[in-house]
Amino acid sequence: MTEPISRQDVAHVAALARLRLTDDELDRFTLQLGAVLDHAADVAPLDTAGVPPTAHPLPLVNVLRDDTVVAGLERDEVLSQAPAVEDGRFRVPRILGEAP
Amino acid sequence: MAGPSGPLSGMAASSDGPGSASQIARAVRSGQRSAVDVVDEHLTRIAEREPGLHAFNTVLADEARAAAVRVDGVVATGGDPGPLAGVPVAVKDNLCTRGIPTTCSSRILEHWVPPYDATVVSRLTASGAVVVGKTNLDEFAMGSSTENSAFGPTRNPHDPTRVPGGSSGGSAAAVAAGFAPLALGSDTGGSIRQPAALCGVVGAKPTYGMVSRYGLIAFASSLDQVGPLAATVGDAALLLEVIAGHDPADSTSISDPVVDLQTAVDEGVDGLRVGVVTELAEGADADVAARLDEAVKALEAAGAKVDEASVPAATHGLAAYYLLAPAEASSNLARYDGVRYGLRVDGSDVSDMNHLTRTAGFGNEVKRRIMLGTYALSAGYYDAYYGQAQRVRTLIIRDFEAAYADHDLLLSPTAPTTAFALGAKTDDPLTMYLSDVCTIPSNLAGHPAVSVPYGTGDDGMPVGVQVLAPALGEYAMFRAAGALERSRG
Amino acid sequence: MTTATDGWETVVGLEVHCELATATKLFCGCPNAFGDEPNTNVCPVCLGLPGSLPVLNRQAVELAMRVGTALHSEVRPSVFARKNYFYPDMPKDYQVSQYDQPLNAGGWLDLPDGTRIGVTRAHMEEDTGKSTHVGGSGRIQGANHSLVDYNRAGVPLVEIVSEPDIRSAEQAQAYVNELRAILVATGASDARMEEGSLRIDANVSVRRVDATEFGTRAEIKNLNSVRSLRRAVDHERARQVALVEDGGRVVQETRHWNEDHGATSSMRSKEEAFDYRYFPEPDLVPLDPGPVWISAVAGGLPSLPAARRAALAAKAGVAPADVALVVEQGLDRLVDAAINGGADPRLALARAANEVAADLAAGLVLDPAAFTDLLRMESERRVTPTQAKAVLAELLANGGDPVEIAADHGFEALADDALEAAVDAVVSAHPSQWERYAGGDQKLSGFFVGKVMAATDGRADGRAVTVALRARLP
Ligand SMILES: [Mg+2]
Ligand SMILES: [Zn+2]
Numbered sequence A: 001m002t003e004p005i006s007r008q009d010v011a012h013v014a015a016l017a018r019l020r021l022t023d024d025e026l027d028r029f030t031l032q033l034g035a036v037l038d039h040a041a042d043v044a045p046l047d048t049a050g051v052p053p054t055a056h057p058l059p060l061v062n063v064l065r066d067d068t069v070v071a072g073l074e075r076d077e078v079l080s081q082a083p084a085v086e087d088g089r090f091r092v093p094r095i096l097g098e099a100p
Numbered sequence B: 001m002a003g004p005s006g007p008l009s010g011m012a013a014s015s016d017g018p019g020s021a022s023q024i025a026r027a028v029r030s031g032q033r034s035a036v037d038v039v040d041e042h043l044t045r046i047a048e049r050e051p052g053l054h055a056f057n058t059v060l061a062d063e064a065r066a067a068a069v070r071v072d073g074v075v076a077t078g079g080d081p082g083p084l085a086g087v088p089v090a091v092k093d094n095l096c097t098r099g100i101p102t103t104c105s106s107r108i109l110e111h112w113v114p115p116y117d118a119t120v121v122s123r124l125t126a127s128g129a130v131v132v133g134k135t136n137l138d139e140f141a142m143g144s145s146t147e148n149s150a151f152g153p154t155r156n157p158h159d160p161t162r163v164p165g166g167s168s169g170g171s172a173a174a175v176a177a178g179f180a181p182l183a184l185g186s187d188t189g190g191s192i193r194q195p196a197a198l199c200g201v202v203g204a205k206p207t208y209g210m211v212s213r214y215g216l217i218a219f220a221s222s223l224d225q226v227g228p229l230a231a232t233v234g235d236a237a238l239l240l241e242v243i244a245g246h247d248p249a250d251s252t253s254i255s256d257p258v259v260d261l262q263t264a265v266d267e268g269v270d271g272l273r274v275g276v277v278t279e280l281a282e283g284a285d286a287d288v289a290a291r292l293d294e295a296v297k298a299l300e301a302a303g304a305k306v307d308e309a310s311v312p313a314a315t316h317g318l319a320a321y322y323l324l325a326p327a328e329a330s331s332n333l334a335r336y337d338g339v340r341y342g343l344r345v346d347g348s349d350v351s352d353m354n355h356l357t358r359t360a361g362f363g364n365e366v367k368r369r370i371m372l373g374t375y376a377l378s379a380g381y382y383d384a385y386y387g388q389a390q391r392v393r394t395l396i397i398r399d400f401e402a403a404y405a406d407h408d409l410l411l412s413p414t415a416p417t418t419a420f421a422l423g424a425k426t427d428d429p430l431t432m433y434l435s436d437v438c439t440i441p442s443n444l445a446g447h448p449a450v451s452v453p454y455g456t457g458d459d460g461m462p463v464g465v466q467v468l469a470p471a472l473g474e475y476a477m478f479r480a481a482g483a484l485e486r487s488r489g
Numbered sequence C: 001m002t003t004a005t006d007g008w009e010t011v012v013g014l015e016v017h018c019e020l021a022t023a024t025k026l027f028c029g030c031p032n033a034f035g036d037e038p039n040t041n042v043c044p045v046c047l048g049l050p051g052s053l054p055v056l057n058r059q060a061v062e063l064a065m066r067v068g069t070a071l072h073s074e075v076r077p078s079v080f081a082r083k084n085y086f087y088p089d090m091p092k093d094y095q096v097s098q099y100d101q102p103l104n105a106g107g108w109l110d111l112p113d114g115t116r117i118g119v120t121r122a123h124m125e126e127d128t129g130k131s132t133h134v135g136g137s138g139r140i141q142g143a144n145h146s147l148v149d150y151n152r153a154g155v156p157l158v159e160i161v162s163e164p165d166i167r168s169a170e171q172a173q174a175y176v177n178e179l180r181a182i183l184v185a186t187g188a189s190d191a192r193m194e195e196g197s198l199r200i201d202a203n204v205s206v207r208r209v210d211a212t213e214f215g216t217r218a219e220i221k222n223l224n225s226v227r228s229l230r231r232a233v234d235h236e237r238a239r240q241v242a243l244v245e246d247g248g249r250v251v252q253e254t255r256h257w258n259e260d261h262g263a264t265s266s267m268r269s270k271e272e273a274f275d276y277r278y279f280p281e282p283d284l285v286p287l288d289p290g291p292v293w294i295s296a297v298a299g300g301l302p303s304l305p306a307a308r309r310a311a312l313a314a315k316a317g318v319a320p321a322d323v324a325l326v327v328e329q330g331l332d333r334l335v336d337a338a339i340n341g342g343a344d345p346r347l348a349l350a351r352a353a354n355e356v357a358a359d360l361a362a363g364l365v366l367d368p369a370a371f372t373d374l375l376r377m378e379s380e381r382r383v384t385p386t387q388a389k390a391v392l393a394e395l396l397a398n399g400g401d402p403v404e405i406a407a408d409h410g411f412e413a414l415a416d417d418a419l420e421a422a423v424d425a426v427v428s429a430h431p432s433q434w435e436r437y438a439g440g441d442q443k444l445s446g447f448f449v450g451k452v453m454a455a456t457d458g459r460a461d462g463r464a465v466t467v468a469l470r471a472r473l474p
Helices: A007-016 A023-043 A075-080 B021-029 B035-053 B061-076 B119-126 B169-176 B193-199 B233-243 B261-265 B286-301 B312-332 B350-361 B364-377 B383-404 B429-436 B440-445 B474-487 C058-070 C169-185 C226-245 C290-300 C305-316 C320-328 C332-340 C345-358 C368-379 C385-398 C402-408 C416-429 C431-438 C444-455 C462-471
Strands: A089-093 B056-059 B088-092 B130-135 B182-187 B202-205 B225-230 B273-277 B305-309 B409-413 B449-456 B462-468 C008-019 C080-084 C094-098 C108-110 C116-126 C130-134 C145-149 C156-162 C198-208 C218-223 C253-258 C263-266
Touching: A007 A023, A007 B364, A023 B312, A023 B364, A023 B383, A023 B429, A089 B350, B021 B035, B021 B061, B021 B233, B035 B056, B035 B061, B035 B088, B035 B130, B056 B169, B061 B130, B088 B119, B088 B169, B119 B130, B119 B233, B130 B169, B169 B182, B169 B193, B169 B225, B182 B193, B182 B202, B182 B233, B193 B202, B193 B449, B193 B462, B202 B233, B202 B474, B225 B233, B233 B261, B233 B449, B233 B474, B261 B474, B273 B286, B286 B305, B286 B409, B286 B449, B286 B462, B286 B474, B312 B364, B312 B383, B312 B429, B312 B440, B312 C080, B364 B383, B383 B440, B409 B474, B449 B474, B462 B474, C008 C169, C008 C226, C058 C116, C058 C156, C058 C169, C058 C290, C094 C116, C108 C169, C169 C198, C169 C226, C169 C305, C169 C320, C198 C226, C218 C226, C226 C253, C226 C263, C305 C320, C305 C332, C305 C345, C320 C332, C320 C345, C332 C345, C332 C368, C345 C368, C345 C385, C368 C385, C368 C402, C385 C402, C416 C431, C416 C444, C416 C462, C431 C444, C444 C462
Parallel strands: B088 B130, B088 B182, B273 B305, B273 B409, C218 C253
Antiparallel strands: A089 C145, B056 B130, B182 B225, B202 B225, B202 B449, B409 B462, B449 B462, C008 C156, C008 C198, C080 C094, C108 C116, C116 C156, C130 C145, C198 C218, C253 C263
16 A cells, blocks of 8 residues: 555654653564554455445535523533643643744 | 342343343332342352452442442332332443543543443433443454453453453453343444354444434444443343434434334244355354354244355455454544543653653553554555545445345354454454454444354363344344244243 | 835735624534633543544634635635644643635735735634743743733634735735725624734745746744734745845745834744644534525625725715725725715715714714715815814714704804905905015915915805905906
C-alpha cells in the first residue's frame, strides 16, 4: 500500500497525539504498528473505484433540535472535577502558542 | 434457581427459572419477593466470589440496597416499579453514572465522577432495575480479553486462569458468576458477543442506532453500540426492550418503535432461511466448528432451512476495522488532556502538561490505537488508509445485502476459539485482534448480532454461536437465538 | 499608501468568524450569551465530557443559510467534520466544523462602489472557550498561567472566507463594513467586534502590478476592529514590499497584530506541527436542507444593503455610492418616505446623512411625516437652512410638529416684501461698499448677505438675499 511505518513516523504521530515515548517504546511500537498496518494493507489491492465511502451505517439526515434553552450544569459540580481552579475558571499552566 | 455460584453450578437459568430477570421482576412486582432480599442474595454472591474474579471496578452495595428499598416502597404503596423491578444489573464502567466513578478502566479517568447518567442507565433505573456495580473492561473498551484494564484483569468464572474475553469481560463474568442476571456492555467490534461466548452467556449487539449512545464513553462512534448480556435469551430480549428506543440526545438514534422481542424468543424458527457464512466459519478451531454444525442441525430440526452463504468482503473486515476504529478513537480520546477533569500530571507549560498526563494516563493498547488512528488520518495517508477502509465498509454492506437477499439470518461462530489463558496473547496485538474476526463485520455494517452459548469445547470451556441479522432484524434474530437455547435443553 | 503608485499591488483575502444570534449553542441547549459569570453556561456537551453527544441547532442552520443566501452562495447538502488539534480552550481537543462539504459554497458581495468580492465559502462551526492570561502583562506571552471559561465554547459560528479579491486596506475595510451590514440585516448576528461576535483574520500578500501569480501570504490574527484591520493591512503591505525590495522573501506564516506598536510580528514560538486530520464527524448525520427550506429562507430574506442602495440611488437620481452611508445606517426607509412625500431627494439625503445620522438612535424612530414636512418647509424657503437644522434637532430630541416648532422659535419665513425692505435698507446704509459690489467685486456679496442676516435676526434665506442683491445691480 505505502512504505512501512518508520520510527520517525511513529515519533511524529506520537507528537501529534501528545504522547511521549521512550526509545525502547519507539522501537516496540514501530514494530507493532508495522504488523497491524501490514495486515491492514490487505485492503489496498481491492478495486474500490467508484465505491462510495461509508462514514456512517445509518441513512439518517437532518437530525435537528429546537433552539430552546435547557438547564445545564452547576458550576461548582463542574469545577469539582477540575485538576486546578481559580476564579471560577479552569486553571492551566502557561500557554506557549496562540490557537492555530 | 442458580446456586450460590450462579449458572456455573448447573445449567444457565431458563427464562422461567426463579433466578432469571423476568422471574425476579415478576416476583418483586407481585410482592412475592422483596427487592432487598434479591439484592442481598446477589451481594452475598459477589462478596464470596468477586475477589477471585475481579468482574467489578466498583461494587455499589449501599446504593443497590437503597435502590431496592425504593423499589419495595413502590410495590408496598400499590405502584409498579417497572419491568425490571428489583433486578440486579451490572453496568460496564464506560457508561456514565451520576455521582458514581466511571473510569473506563483507565488511570486517566480513575477518579472521575460524572455529573450525569447515560440514557441507558436512566432507563434501567426508570424500569425498576438495581445497579449493583460498574464492571471491568479493557481500557476504553480496547481489547478482547479485559487484560488491558489499568486495574488488573477480570478472570473467567469457568476457569480463573483464563480470560473472560473483552472488552465487556467484567459484564460477561458478572452474569456467568451469578452476580447479576443482567449486565450492560458495549460492542464496537465484538466486545459484547465475544466475552459472552467465552463466558457462556448470551450477548447481543443491537442495530446501530437502536440503543442510545448518550453517556457511553466513546471508543469508535460510528461502530459503538450498547447492548445486553444475560444468562438467558429471554432476559437479553427483556433488557434490550428496556434500553432500546429513540433518544433525542443522540443524533444517531433511530426512531423506529421497539418491537416485542420476548415474543420472538418463543416463536420458533419454522420457515426461516438461515445461511452459514463460509468466510467466517473457515478459521474456527475444530471443536468450535463442531458446535456450529450441531447448531445448524438443531435449527433444521426446528424447521429452519439452512444452507451456505457468502459474504466475501467480510474477510477484509478486520483490516478495515483496525483503520477505522483507531482513527475515530484517536479523536475521541483527545479530550483527556488534564484540563477539565480526570488525571493531570503537572508540566512546565500546557502542552508539556498534556503530554505528561496522556503518557502517564493511557496504557499501551490505548496508545497503540491512538497512534495507529492518528497515522491513518494524517496528511498523505488518509486516502490510502482511512478512505480505503471506508470504501471497504461499503463493500461489506453490499455483500451482506446480497446474502440477505435469500436469507433471513446468517450464522457463524462468535469467536474462533474458546477462552485462552491470561497472558497468552498480550505480547502480540495482531493475534489478539484476530479473536474479533467473526464479530467485526456486523459493527461495520451497523447490523445486529447475538451470541448464544452452545456447549463447550474440548477444553470444557463455553462455545458461542453467533446469529447475524440485517438492520432492524432483531425479531428474527431472537427467534433463532431462542430456538438454539431450547435445543440445548 | 495602498494605491499601486509604487509598482506593488496588495492582495487580501479575509476569513471572518461571526457568532450567530441564536438563543442556544450549536450542539446543546446552553444559552448563547455574552458577559455571564464564567463557566455558568455549560453542560456535558459543550464541556466535552466523556459520553456526551452533539445535536444540531435548527435555528443556527437557518441563520447560516440566511448568510449564505445573502452572499449568493449555493446552499448545499453538507457534512460536519472534526478538525483535530490540541488547545486548552477547546473542550474536546477537536473543533466540529465543515471541511470538504460546506453548507454555503461560492458567492459574492458587492461593495458600495460596485466592486465585486468573491466568497469562497461560508461554513458552520463551533466557537471555542476563552482564556485569560495571568501574570506578566496579561498577554499570552510572558504569562504565568491561564484561566479558561467555556461559556463561549460551542456557540455557533459561520466562517465566511473571501476570495483573494481585495486590493487595498480601504477595500478590506469596506468589505467588512458591507458584510457586517448584511449580517445585521439578515438577523444572523449582531456582528459586534467589541464583544468578539465578529472576528477577522486577514491573508495579505503583495505582487508587482503586472504579475499574474500571487505572492506568498501571511495570515494576520488579532484584528479587533475595522480600524486595526486597515492599519494592519497597510503595515503588512509595507513590511512585505520592503522585505522583497531588500532581496528578502515573504514566509508563509501566521502573524500577530499588535495594536499598541502598530506592527505585526511572527507568532511562531516553538515549531509545532499541525495536521488537522479532518474526518467526518461520526456523532452527527449529514445536513441536507433541501429545496423547500432553501427557498423559504430565500423568500424570507429582507432587502439587503446592495439592493437598498440601488433602489434608493435610482429613486434619488444619484450614484449608489452616494447613498451608502444612509443605507448603512438604516436611514434609507426614512429618506424613501420623504421622497415619496415630495421632499427634495438630495436635501433628504443630506439631512439624513448628517444631522439625522449624528443622532442615529433618535433618527431610526424619527416620524417620517414630520421629517418630510420639515424638508418641504426648507425647500419652499419657509425656513432657512440654519432654522431647519434647529427644528430637526428638536424633532430628534422631542418629536413634534415642525410647523409648530418653527413658529415657537419665531422661525417665520421672512415675507418677500420684508426681505426686499431689509435689502434696500442695508444697501442704502453702505453706499461705498455697494458701489464696489456693483462695480464687480463679488467678494462683497458675503458682506451684504451677512448684514441682511444680522438685520433680520437670521430669518432671511441666504440664497434669497443673494438673488435680491443681484436684482438690484445696474
Ligand atoms: Mg474556522
Ligand atoms: Zn452546553
